[in-house]
Amino acid sequence: MIKHIVFMKFPDFSLAKIAKDKLLSMKGNIEVLKDIEVGLDFSRSERSYDLALVTVFENRDNLEKYRIHPYHQEIVKWLKENNAQTKVVDYEL
Secondary structure (H helix, E strand, O other): OEEEEEEEEOOOHHHHHHHHHHHHOOOOOOOOOOEEEEEEOOOOOOOOOOEEEEEEEOOHHHHHHHHHOHHHHHHHHHHHHOOOEEEEEEEEO
């Protein structure tokens, strides 16, 4: 099993709320995605990011299929257009 975690920071927190809905819409639209969780930061501290995305995949091959999936690529495009800063961690369970 693979966990793919992405932290996102936006120029305006209202964009994080929109991003949450967009990200959660991947469930059921990307077949290799086993599980998804999206949370908005409530502490809003100087050190925190606005949103955390946690996704789970059966294996590395499925993670790669997710990365290039057209549905995911549309969300990535939106994130870039809205100047989202991201940090990623991928690891095996």
